[in-house]
Amino acid sequence: MFELTLVNQEHFPHIRIIIGMIMGISVARLVVGVSEFLQHPERKKIYVVHLGWVLFVFLAIIHFWWYEFGLTKIRVWSFGLYLFLISYACFFVFIASMLFPSSMTDYKGYKDYFQSRRRTFYTMFAMLAVIDLIDTAMKGTEHFESLGVEYPIQQVTFIALALIALVVRNQTYQIAFVTAALLYKIFWIYRLYWVLT
Numbered sequence: 001m002f003e004l005t006l007v008n009q010e011h012f013p014h015i016r017i018i019i020g021m022i023m024g025i026s027v028a029r030l031v032v033g034v035s036e037f038l039q040h041p042e043r044k045k046i047y048v049v050h051l052g053w054v055l056f057v058f059l060a061i062i063h064f065w066w067y068e069f070g071l072t073k074i075r076v077w078s079f080g081l082y083l084f085l086i087s088y089a090c091f092f093v094f095i096a097s098m099l100f101p102s103s104m105t106d107y108k109g110y111k112d113y114f115q116s117r118r119r120t121f122y123t124m125f126a127m128l129a130v131i132d133l134i135d136t137a138m139k140g141t142e143h144f145e146s147l148g149v150e151y152p153i154q155q156v157t158f159i160a161l162a163l164i165a166l167v168v169r170n171q172t173y174q175i176a177f178v179t180a181a182l183l184y185k186i187f188w189i190y191r192l193y194w195v196l197t
Contacts, residue, residue: 009145011031015082022089023065026096030058033100047111049171052178053121054099059185060128061092066189074139088131095124098134117167119172126162129155147192 034054035043074081083197098121114121133155136144144151161177168174 017182029096049174050110050114061103126159129158144193
C-alpha cells in the first residue's frame with residue numbers, strides 16, 4: 001500500500017511534530033496523575049492494578065514514539081495515513097484520560113474507579129492491539145514479517161486476555177494480566193527496539 005524505500009525529508013518532520021505534541025499530552029496526563037500520589041498520599045490511595053496499567057501505558061506511549069521513527073521510510077504520504085497516525089496518537093490520550101479522570105468525586109478511590117470502568121479500559125486496550133496491527137501492516141509486508149510470527153500472536157493474546165478481563169472481575173487475574181503484559185512489553189522492547197536501525 002505504501003512504498004517504504006526513500007525517505008521524504010519534507011513530510012516526515014511536519015508529521016512527527018504534531019504526533020509528538022499529542023503524545024506529550026498523554027505522557028503529561030500520566031505524570032501529573034502519578035505525582036498526585038506523592039502530593040496527597042492519604043487521599044490518593046494507590047491501587048496496584050491501576051498503577052500497573054499506568055506503567056504499561058506510559059511504556060507503550062514512549063515505545064510508540066520510539067518505533068514510529070520507522071515512518072521515515074515512507075516515501076508517499078496520504079491524508080488517510082496521516083489521519084490514521086493522528087488518531088492512533090489520540091487514542092493514547094483517551095487511555096491516559098481513562099486512567100486519570102478529570103474528577104474522582106463519584107468514586108471512593110482508584111480501586112473503585114478502575115473496577116467500575118474496567119470494561120471500558122480493557123475494551124480500549126484490545127482496540128489498541130488491533131490498531132497496532134494495522135499500523136505495523138501499513139509499514140509494509142517486509143516490516144510486518146521482520147517481527148516474526150511472535151508479533152501477531154502477541155497482539156491476539158493481548159486482545160484475548162483483555163476480552164477475558166471484561167468479564168472477570170477477579171483481582172488476582174487482573175494483577176497477573178498487567179504484570180505479564182508489563183514484563184513482556186519490556187522484554188519485547190529490549191529484544192527488538194533497544195537500538196533503532
